[in-house]
Amino acid sequence: MAQLFLIATPADATCTDALRDLLTAQGYGIWSLPAHLDSGSASYPSALERGIRGSAALVLIWSAAAAGDEWVERMVRYGQQLKKPVITLARDATPLPITLVDAPGLRENGDLAAAVTRLVPLLPPPEQDDLLLALLSHEYIREQKRGIAEAVTLIQRGERREELLAMLEDLARHSLYNTVAAEAQQALASLSGQPAPEAPPAASRHTFGVRCPKGHVSWYDKREVCPASGTIPRSTVRKAGQDLDELLLPCRTAGCTETVVVRVDCEGYT
Incomplete structure (x- = not known):
């Protein structure tokens, strides 16, 4: 099934929990923070990033409270960096972030169940599986390395180039595992000499x-x-x-x- 990542501030927890239940009923997997972690944990940022890396799309629950939450800003920015689709669900009239220039979305208007009915067509199909995302975000080093090798194969075929290059670059810079970072760096080096058409602005990772x-x-x-x-x-x-x-x-x-x-x-x- 397709995994979604819900971006929300703790002030919107009631809405987040209800949305999680509604989307689960539609057949989606929803990423959850491991029970032993919280925002004070040293590995909290890397856990969030791994969840975003392994998700097919992000759903941003937007509100006045979310607009002032630094972690909401960080998660949106990271998702955009990895070229993840960001779909917005606005709870009030607070203007969206100025960098969400092409994000599809809608307003809740007090009826979350009805909003989800309108939200689902904007999301990847719930039955869509992406083994590559699961590998690149896996807890085991050997699986992440498998994902890197498969990403290189897809890029060489001209598939998902900007998305996968962004993920490889991120792993090369930020992976907690030195061997994974080195593997990603080697993969980027092997691809660096290959000519590629310039991506349109909205698609380019740069x-x-x-x-x-x-x-x-x-x-x-x-x-x-x-x-x-x-x-x-x-x-x-x-x-x-x-x-x-x-x-x-x-x-x-x-x-x-x-x-x-x-x-x-x-x-x-x-």
Whole structure:
């Protein structure tokens, strides 16, 4: 079955629990934090990331409370980094994050069961299994290595290139297992000489979209805006235990003078 990852703030726990039950009844698997972990655990961030890595899609339960939750922001950003579909379920009129420029979604309007009926067509089919995601997020090193080898095969066939390259790059930088990180790095090295068509902005693992206050959408390439040697004004902030670059980016729509402040994980691009 397809696994989903629910992104929510603890303040929306009642809605999250009800949504979990409704989606489970539709045939989905819902990722759960291991019982022995909580937000104070040292392995909490890596557990969340493994859950996102192994999920076919993310469902963001959005609200005023979620807008102020640093961990919600971190999970959304990580999911986007791995090119995961993010589907939003809004509980109130709080504006969505400015980087969710193309995320499908809907508003709950007080009837969660009815909202789920409208939500399901936006999700991957519940019967969809993805062994590769399960391998890449597996607790055993040998299974993760199997997943890396299968990812390379798919990329060489031209399938799921940007998604799988993003996952390999993440494993190479952040895996808790040195042998897995080394295996992912070797896989990337073996693929580096292969020509590939440039992906459109929305698909490329290097790009992110931003909506300015006037509603215009601009796309930015991390390879251009992240290097510290560039001209983009920036500062460094720490959010949910992670150091981020806070970039001041101009809207790229002709005639628009708006600028936006965007928190970006520039690791690997500086």
